[in-house]
Amino acid sequence: MRILAIYRHYWPDTTPYARILRLILERQRERGAEVCAYSGQPSYNGNQVGRQQWVETVGGVEIRRLAMFPEKKHWRVVRAINSLYFLLRAVAHATLRRRYDLVIANSHPPVAIGVALRLIRWLTGAQTILHVQDIHPEGLLEIGDLDNGAIYRMALAIERANRRGANALVTLSSDMADSLLAQGAGPDQIAIINNCPIASSPESGDARLPDCLTDRSATRFLFAGNLGRFQHLDPLIDAAHRLGERDDWRLIFMGSGAARLELEERAAGLIGERVFFLDQQSPEVAAAAMASCDYSVVSLAPGVRRYAFPSKTMTCLRAGSPLAVVVEPDSDLARIVAEHQLGLVSLGHQAEDIVEMLSEAIDRRHEFTANERLRIARTAEQLYGTERMLKEWDSLVDKIASRALDSSARAHTPPEHRAAA
Structure with missing residues (x-):
């Protein structure tokens, strides 16, 4: 089987998906497939990895990189041009230069990548x-x-057609699968395969942790990831203000995103004392921070659980970090946390609900001993381990290959024989 993966930020770029896709593709190469990754030069969030070879083979996977304009996060026009150019070239590669049996693509950029597929x-x-x-x-x-409005309705109509046109839709939770079904996807199309934790060595980042993450005199809550609107972090800051009378806690944000400046302004009076903001760090430093802190915070805006699943959850759990989760109590994520005793879940998204959860977490900090954190890490491996993810991808690829063979056989069978069969 010849497999092509289309993704602008393939390894060694620093997106979490870059590492996950590399695992998936190298596994398929080990199983005998010819595999190619069509990508760009590392560029995510000002990546400092440096220019890579335009064509190279890593782990048995051929990587072909396309030259594009330099860009920064706020250069929206340049980013749009690069995305369109990349997709056009990817389509040309897959249709004119080579032929593939299977093409895999991440759902970014939204809508446009589905049209390309x-x-x-x-x-x-x-x-x-x-x-x-x-x-x-x-x-x-x-x-x-x-x-x-009209733009949304047009984008939704195109994306519905994109989903119907794919042989398989891989998504991350039953909540997301239900949303896809509600928008017209077929049950036989959908596979729920959650991402594995991002492989990293917490020990290698430990020496670089700031004092706010290593001060064991206080309960340390860490939010590591994108500071965006999906995460709905305003109520968390409001809850921090209401906890102001207590001095036995720290709330640390590690990352960047569209909402960071607003969050910093909202946290005025607490920054540097109770609330801290750190820049985005390497996966190794982030893993060390998760292993060091008392709780990892996972938050999704109301309703977003139907459209996203925070894959960083697995990395937090792999580091042995208990969770402090702000999401609907009936969500897939909340159910998993409660069922496997992986931390605490807020009863709602309001600041008073979050205050109650944080206060309980501070009081129960002593329950999460070294042995308990080891149990959490082992549970994460059982639920979301790399081998589990890869086996599910193996099954999906085999299923699609089998369908393709059956379809080809029927196409080459004379009509009278098909009727007899």
Whole structure:
């Protein structure tokens, strides 16, 4: 089988998905497939990895990189041009230069990547997998980044066609799967395969941790990840203000994102004393921070659980970190945390609900001993381990290959024989 993966930020770029996709592709190469990753030069968030070879083979996977314009996060026009150019070249590669049996793509950029997959399938007959990490445009409507107007309705119509046109839709939770079904995806299309934890060595980052993460005199809550609207972190800051009378806690934000400046302004009076903001760190430093802190905070805006699942959850758990979760109590994530005793879940998204959870977490800090944190790490491996994820991808690829063979056989069978069968 010849497999192509289309993703702008393939390894050694620093997106979490870059590492996950590398695992998936190298596994398929080990199973005998010819595998190619079509990507760009490392560029995510000002990546300092440096320029890589334009064509190279790593782990048996051929990597082909495309030259694009330099860009920064706020250069929206340049980013849009680069995304469109990358997709056009990827389609040309998959239709004119080579032919593939299976094409895999992450759902970024939203809507446009699905159109590219449909075009490749229409022109070549290749099987396609759309790896739905976030569900858009519905998720953007949920958090208010899109209005329910003509642009949204057009994007939704195109994306529905994209989903129907894929052979498989891989998503991350039953909540997300239900949303895809509600928007017209077929049950036989959907596979729930959660991402594995990001592989890293916490010990290698330990020496670089700031004092706010190593001060064991206080209960340390760490939010490590994107500081965006999906995460709905304003109520967490409001809750921190209400905890101001206590001095036995610290709330640390590690990362960057569209909401960071607003959060810093909202935390005025607490920054440097109770609340701390750290820049985005390497996966190794982030893993060390998760292993050091008392709780890892995971938060999703109301309703977003239907369109996203915070994959950083697995990395937190792999580090042995108990969770402090702000999400609907009936969500997939809350159920897993409660069922496996992985931490605490807020009863709601309001500041008073979060204050109650944080206060309980501070009081119960002593319960999460070294042995308990080891149990949490082992549970994470059982639920979300790398081998578990790869075996599920193996099964999906085999299933799609089998369908393709059956379809090809029927196409080459004379009508009278098909009727007799």
